[in-house]
Structures are given as C-alpha cells and as structure tokens.
Amino acid sequence: MATPDNEHIVTSYEDELTSLTRAISEMGGMVEVAITNATQALVRVDHELAKQTAQADKRVDNMQRLIDEQAVSMIARRQPMAGDLRHIVSAIHVANDLERIGDIAKNLSRRTLHIDSQRVSKQLYNGVRHMSDLSLQQVKRALDAFTARDSKIAIDVCRRDDEVDSLYISLFREFLTYMMEDPRNITDCTHLLFCAKNLERAGDHATNIAEAAYYLETGGNLYNDIESGKVSLG
Amino acid sequence: MSVEANMAATAAKAPAVNTGKVKMSGNGVNVFYGEKQALFDVDLNIYENQVISLIGPSGCGKSTFLRCLNRMNDTIDVCKVTGNIMLDEQDIYDKNIDVVELRARVGMVFQKPNPFPKSIYENVAYGPRIHGMTRTKDELDELVTSSLRRAGLWEEVKDRLDQPGTGLSGGQQQRLCIARAIATQPEVLLMDEPCSALDPIATAIIEELIDELRANFTIVIVTHSMQQAARVSQKTAFFHLGKLIEEGPTDQIFTNPINKKTQDYITGRIG
Numbered sequence: 001m002a003t004p005d006n007e008h009i010v011t012s013y014e015d016e017l018t019s020l021t022r023a024i025s026e027m028g029g030m031v032e033v034a035i036t037n038a039t040q041a042l043v044r045v046d047h048e049l050a051k052q053t054a055q056a057d058k059r060v061d062n063m064q065r066l067i068d069e070q071a072v073s074m075i076a077r078r079q080p081m082a083g084d085l086r087h088i089v090s091a092i093h094v095a096n097d098l099e100r101i102g103d104i105a106k107n108l109s110r111r112t113l114h115i116d117s118q119r120v121s122k123q124l125y126n127g128v129r130h131m132s133d134l135s136l137q138q139v140k141r142a143l144d145a146f147t148a149r150d151s152k153i154a155i156d157v158c159r160r161d162d163e164v165d166s167l168y169i170s171l172f173r174e175f176l177t178y179m180m181e182d183p184r185n186i187t188d189c190t191h192l193l194f195c196a197k198n199l200e201r202a203g204d205h206a207t208n209i210a211e212a213a214y215y216l217e218t219g220g221n222l223y224n225d226i227e228s229g230k231v232s233l234g
Numbered sequence: 235m236s237v238e239a240n241m242a243a244t245a246a247k248a249p250a251v252n253t254g255k256v257k258m259s260g261n262g263v264n265v266f267y268g269e270k271q272a273l274f275d276v277d278l279n280i281y282e283n284q285v286i287s288l289i290g291p292s293g294c295g296k297s298t299f300l301r302c303l304n305r306m307n308d309t310i311d312v313c314k315v316t317g318n319i320m321l322d323e324q325d326i327y328d329k330n331i332d333v334v335e336l337r338a339r340v341g342m343v344f345q346k347p348n349p350f351p352k353s354i355y356e357n358v359a360y361g362p363r364i365h366g367m368t369r370t371k372d373e374l375d376e377l378v379t380s381s382l383r384r385a386g387l388w389e390e391v392k393d394r395l396d397q398p399g400t401g402l403s404g405g406q407q408q409r410l411c412i413a414r415a416i417a418t419q420p421e422v423l424l425m426d427e428p429c430s431a432l433d434p435i436a437t438a439i440i441e442e443l444i445d446e447l448r449a450n451f452t453i454v455i456v457t458h459s460m461q462q463a464a465r466v467s468q469k470t471a472f473f474h475l476g477k478l479i480e481e482g483p484t485d486q487i488f489t490n491p492i493n494k495k496t497q498d499y500i501t502g503r504i505g
Contacts, residue, residue, distance in 0.1 A: 008503055
C-alpha cells in the first residue's frame with residue numbers, strides 16, 4: 001500500500017493533517033490520564049480525585065468537538081483523497097472512541113463517589129485495577145498503531161482483546177461469590193462489577209481504534225480480512 | 235426496505251469493473267511526436283457501457299491516448315503510433331480502415347464547446363446528413379430531436395432550433411456538442427475535459443448526462459478534476475510521464491490506490 005511520505009504541494013494542507021494527528025495524540029493522553037486517575041480514585045476511595053476526574057471529562061468532550069470541526073472543514077475545503085481521506089475519516093472515528101473512553105472514566109469517578117470506604121476485600125479492588133491496567137495498555141497500543149500507521153500493532157491489539165474479556169468474566173464470577181457469601185457485600189460488589197464492565201468496554205473501544213488504524217494503513221476492514229483469512233489472529 | 239437492505243442494494247448497483255465485453259483495447263501502444271516519445275507501451279481495456287476516466291498531470295499522455303482512440307493524431311504529421319488499438323475485433327490502425335467511418339463510430343467532445351456557426355438544428359443534423367444516415371426530412375427531424383433529448387437540451391431549445399448554436403450559453407453549447415456527437419450514433423464517446431470551461435451547475439448537468447449516456451455508449455473521459463473522475467467513472471486509469479501507472483475500479487483508486495505515484499498524485503503530492 002502506498003504511504004504518503006512525500007509532503008503535500010499545499011503546505012497548509014500538510015500542516016492541517018499533522019495537527020489532526022497531534023490533536024488525536026493529545027486527546028489520547030487526556031483519556032489515559034483520566035482512566036488512570038479514575039482507577040486510582042476508586043481503589044483508594046479518594047472522592048476529591050474522583051470529582052476532579054469527572055470534571056476533567058469536559059476537556060475531552062471539547063477536544064472531540066474540535067477534532068470533528070477540523071475534520072469536517074478539511075473535507076469541505078480539501079476534498080481529500082486516498083490516504084488523506086482515510087486519515088481524516090479514521091481521525092473522526094478515533095476521536096469518537098476516545099470520547100467514549102473519557103465517559104467511562106467519568107462513570108468510574110461518579111461511582112466512586114457512592115462508595116464510602118473499602119468494605120469488601122482489597123483483592124476485589126485489585127482485580128478492578130488489573131482490569132484497568134490491561135484496558136489502558138490496549139488503549140495505548142491502539143493509539144501507537146494509529147499514530148505510527150502500524151497494522152501489525154493494530155492486529156495485536158485485536159488479538160489481546162480476549163484477555164480483557166476473560167479477565168472480566170473471572171472478576172464477574174469472583175464478585176458473585178462474594179455477594180452470595182455475605183449480602184452486605186452486594187452494594188459495593190455491584191458498583192465494582194459495573195466498573196469492571198465499563199473497563200471491559202474501554203477495551204472494546206481500544207479495538208475500535210485499532211481497526212481504524214488498520215484501515216488507515218491498509219484501506220481494508222480488519223474483521224473482513226480476518227474472516228477471509230487474509231489476516232490471522234492465531 | 236430496511237436501511238441495511240437499502241444500502242446493500244445501492245452498493246450492488248455499482249457495476250462490476252473489468253467485467254463484461256471489452257469494447258476497445260490498447261495493446262503495447264507507443265506514440266512518438268517526432269523524436270519525442272509521448273506514450274510508452276500502454277495496455278488498457280475499455281469495457282462496454284462503462285465510463286473510464288483517464289487522469290494524470292499535464293503532459294502525462296492521457297489526451298494523447300484518448301486521441302489515438304479515434305485516430306485524431308493522424309492530423310499531426312510528425313505523430314507516429316505503434317502497437318495496436320482494437321475496436322471490437324478490428325485494429326483501428328489497419329490500413330483498410332476508413333477513418334471517417336471510424337470517427338462516426340468513435341465520437342468526440344472537446345474541452346471548449348465548438349458548435350458550428352450554423353443553427354442549432356444544423357449543428358446536430360450535419361453528421362447524420364454527411365453519413366447518409368437518414369432518407370427523409372422526417373427521419374432527420376426525428377434524429378435531431380432524439381439527440382437533443384438525450385443530451386438533455388431539447389426542452390431549452392425546441393422553440394429556437396433555427397437560431398445559431400453559438401448563441402447558447404457555455405453549458406448549453408457543450409450539450410449541443412454532445413448532441414452532435416451522439417447524432418451519428420457512435421459506439422464510443424471520447425470526452426476531453428468536457429466540463430473544464432463550465433460553471434458548477436452546467437458541470438453537474440453534463441455529469442448527470444454522462445451517467446445516463448452510459449446505458450447506450452462506452453465513454454472515455456479525460457479530466458483534471460479528480461472529484462469528477464470519482465463521481466462519473468466506474469474505472470480510472472492514472473498516467474504519469476507517458477506511462478500507464480495504475481488502472482482499477484474508481485472507488486479503489488480514490489480510497490486505496492496500490493501505486494505510490496497514484497497516491498501522491500491524487501492527494502496533491504506530485505504535480
């Protein structure tokens with residue numbers, strides 16, 4: 001596939017494409033911090049940090065709006081083709097997924113505000129932290145795939161989504177056991193279960209970003225290419 | 235119909251490219267203007283009832299190739315063409331070919347509308363008359379009417395057929411030239427930047443027309459507007475420095491070209 005390593009004749013167009021990628025990286029950074037802080041706040045039951053994290057989501061939303069506006073304006077003014085078209089379209093997709101991950105961080109933070117103290121085992125909180133680490137790793141790798149236009153990393157992110165799913169299922173079982181053991185655990189376990197589910201969704205958004213990265217580099221649809229045997233996850 | 239079914243149906247409407255009958259084909263075409271070689275070993279199939287766009291920077295050979303398809307290059311003394319160009323099963327550069335008859339089968343529309351300094355009616359009637367295509371005045375009237383209708387001009391000119399063609403607007407003149415080209419009932423229509431002198435509305439009308447004409451003709455269009463190529467054609471061929479670099483389904487060329495030169499040209503990285 002042809003990669004655009006030559007610069008545009010119109011330098012302002014080139015600058016706009018670069019600024020779009022930079023905006024995605026910046027937004028990715030904000031979202032990574034949001035998930036890290038939200039998890040930290042949950043595990044430590046730190047209401048102050050939770051409030052700050054929930055507040056910070058406005059910046060992520062705003063960033064998505066700016067990226068959308070820039071992309072729409074570029075489509076209208078530049079009539080992008082080929083690699084540039086894929087660049088702009090995938091930036092819109094990625095910004096949308098990042099915004100959703102930002103919402104997940106906000107949800108975790110809001111839920112934290114409903115937990116007074118760690119009544120259930122620390123091990124359960126650690127399970128959620130592990131879930132967060134794994135999802136965050138997926139998000140980071142997916143963004144790397146996007147900025148480096150590396151379809152190999154993108155494929156790897158999709159391959160690892162199963163790990164996130166498996167972890168969620170095992171956590172789900174664990175929470176269930178605790179709830180059955182002592183009904184007083186039900187409230188906290190339910191909160192944590194929702195948090196784990198949210199983080200599992202963040203992993204799904206990471207695979208969406210990876211798919212956008214794959215499309216950006218190859219012009220193909222990753223899942224179609226897996227089904228047709230062109231790409232193997234094995 | 236569900237939204238999904240509707241979208242699938244729309245996608246299915248896009249005709250299959252590189253299938254169907256090959257109407258014209260160039261095989262190992264080289265063109266020289268004196269010492270200078272303008273085209274190098276071009277192989278290209280043109281399929282029946284499809285629109286193919288030839289794109290590329292100025293001087294890349296796309297118009298030269300187009301002009302080979304009805305031997306317009308014959309009018310240039312120093313021009314020499316080698317290789318062969320087939321129309322159906324016939325080599326059009328064969329010495330037994332009647333060039334006048336060839337040009338009736340392979341019509342042409344130029345960049346600048348160039349109506350004859352005659353009435354609207356005469357502009358369209360001229361070709362059929364010299365080719366002896368009609369026997370009576372009624373038949374000729376019928377052919378002029380149907381050609382103007384097919385070119386989407388009839389409603390605008392039906393009350394002033396005796397007025398000069400040169401008095402029409404640019405877009406109308408271009409449609410008159412298209413009516414004139416299709417009046418001789420060609421099989422292939424060559425268009426050399428047919429909209430470059432027109433405003434966006436006139437351009438849209440011509441593009442709509444190209445899509446309708448595809449049902450009856452095979453169309454080869456040279457255009458500098460990438461968006462136009464993307465809108466009107468099913469197949470696109472990219473030329474650079476006299477070579478055919480890449481050809482393929484238009485959708486693919488404009489979203490995911492294989493060759494780096496194609497990518498660089500259509501995204502504005504090489505001129």
